[in-house]
Amino acid sequence: MCLAIPAKILSVDGDTAVIELGGMRREVSVILLDNVSVGDWVIVHAGFAIERLSEEDAEQTLALFREIMDTNAVH
Amino acid sequence: MRFIDDFRDPAAARALVGRILKDAGDAPMRLMEVCGTHTVAIGRAGIRNLLSGAVTLVSGPGCPVCVTPDGYIDAAIALGRMPGVRLASFGDMLRVPGRSSSLEKERGKGLDVRVVYSPMDAVAMAAAAPERETVFLGVGFETTAPAVAGAIRAASERGLENFSVLSSVRTIPGAMAVLAEDPDVRIEGFLCPAHVSTVIGTDAYLPLASTYRIPCVVAGFEPLDILLGISMLLRQKKEGAARVENEYSRGATPAGNRKAQALLREVFSPCDTGWRGIGVIPGSGLRIADRYAAFDAEKKHGVPVVFTAETKGCRCGDVLKGKIFPAECPLFGKACVPEEPVGPCMVSGEGTCAAYYKYGSGSR
Ligand code: SF4
Numbered sequence: 001m002c003l004a005i006p007a008k009i010l011s012v013d014g015d016t017a018v019i020e021l022g023g024m025r026r027e028v029s030v031i032l033l034d035n036v037s038v039g040d041w042v043i044v045h046a047g048f049a050i051e052r053l054s055e056e057d058a059e060q061t062l063a064l065f066r067e068i069m070d071t072n073a074v075h
Numbered sequence: 076m077r078f079i080d081d082f083r084d085p086a087a088a089r090a091l092v093g094r095i096l097k098d099a100g101d102a103p104m105r106l107m108e109v110c111g112t113h114t115v116a117i118g119r120a121g122i123r124n125l126l127s128g129a130v131t132l133v134s135g136p137g138c139p140v141c142v143t144p145d146g147y148i149d150a151a152i153a154l155g156r157m158p159g160v161r162l163a164s165f166g167d168m169l170r171v172p173g174r175s176s177s178l179e180k181e182r183g184k185g186l187d188v189r190v191v192y193s194p195m196d197a198v199a200m201a202a203a204a205p206e207r208e209t210v211f212l213g214v215g216f217e218t219t220a221p222a223v224a225g226a227i228r229a230a231s232e233r234g235l236e237n238f239s240v241l242s243s244v245r246t247i248p249g250a251m252a253v254l255a256e257d258p259d260v261r262i263e264g265f266l267c268p269a270h271v272s273t274v275i276g277t278d279a280y281l282p283l284a285s286t287y288r289i290p291c292v293v294a295g296f297e298p299l300d301i302l303l304g305i306s307m308l309l310r311q312k313k314e315g316a317a318r319v320e321n322e323y324s325r326g327a328t329p330a331g332n333r334k335a336q337a338l339l340r341e342v343f344s345p346c347d348t349g350w351r352g353i354g355v356i357p358g359s360g361l362r363i364a365d366r367y368a369a370f371d372a373e374k375k376h377g378v379p380v381v382f383t384a385e386t387k388g389c390r391c392g393d394v395l396k397g398k399i400f401p402a403e404c405p406l407f408g409k410a411c412v413p414e415e416p417v418g419p420c421m422v423s424g425e426g427t428c429a430a431y432y433k434y435g436s437g438s439r
Contacts, residue, residue: 046222047193058325
């Protein structure tokens with residue numbers, strides 16, 4: 001029940017936004033976030049966007065994976 | 076999708092497993108994955124077997140359905156039986172056994188229980204049916220708490236007089252502290268939940284790390300997140316460190332979501348609360364604050380949640396505390412299976428017993 005998933009904001013209207021979730025469009029509340037805009041990735045749980053996902057931080061973690069792959073590659 | 080697929084790359088997973096096995100000490104490090112979503116992801120990816128010898132992963136109390144006391148189910152059923160009352164609930168609460176029945180069994184006998192995806196759906200139900208009282212079963216941890224709070228505030232703003240919440244909202248760090256103190260559990264590292272941390276912030280674990288000298292790593296729920304989180308815990312152990320580290324920086328910050336925290340402070344007040352199998356943990360619950368008392372189903376309808384002792388034969392308490400693996404419960408896979416659960420750990424998809432049953436490992 002705690003499942004929260006990344007979703008992309010398709011449109012925003014005041015306190016609600018439309019996201020795409022598993023191929024379906026759904027309205028979610030964005031009262032927990034400041035200045036949500038179209039194209040933002042957010043984490044959605046129980047009808048609320050609970051945080052914005054940071055592409056920059058995701059990229060840093062992915063870079064770390066690449067580094068670990070280079071030093072621990074199993075061939 | 077880059078936020079998902081990139082975190083499932085098998086080649087990176089192999090490299091991480093290699094790094095973990097290389098870092099392993101003589102005895103496996105005993106780690107607790109606190110959250111049920113981690114338990115399920117670990118089971119699905121077969122991580123326990125991949126890392127056996129390097130780490131022992133014990134599952135924690137982080138499934139809100141599993142730790143909801145049976146007295147809560149009894150109170151929900153009592154509310155549902157009141158004339159003119161309709162219940163709205165998250166789906167996985169329905170099969171949780173109370174002392175004598177479950178919501179699902181009662182629904183078969185005519186109890187009006189609707190499954191909703193969001194607490195806001197329950198508010199909409201109340202607005203659409205002013206002649207009936209809609210009671211939302213507000214169960215969850217910090218991830219869910221802002222949604223419950225948001226629904227209560229929305230109902231208040233709309234002046235809805237036929238909406239209330241039976242709150243069983245709880246907070247995770249207090250439960251982790253109880254486990255950290257328990258000599259039978261012997262945790263050497265906590266893999267902390269991603270989305271609870273999104274709300275409360277990774278700094279919320281600082282007191283745990285410093286008081287009990289237990290390393291804490293917040294990790295996401297994809298397989299690579301979990302493997303990297305475990306690797307970070309292992310490296311802390313090697314160094315003799317006990318820090319809070321954040322693998323899930325893309326979705327959780329040190330301070331957390333301040334707007335969500337402010338909403339929680341507005342709508343709820345901390346309280347002592349009973350956890351099934353663990354007992355009462357001081358300050359680990361959130362009750363509806365006095366200014367929103369009109370939306371508190373316990374007060375509005377005079378149906379208190381009474382914290383009661385265990386279900387006979389079920390060892391959920393020991394499972395939730397990480398003291399035993401599910402297979403050590405005599406009922407596991409015999410009298411207790413997902414279709415006929417005896418204890419709540421077998422009910423929810425995120426329950427430890429259900430996850431072990433589904434992914435075929437009752438031990439480790
Ligand atoms: S197997 Fe069933 S009875 Fe045993 S601890 Fe798990 S949920 Fe409880």
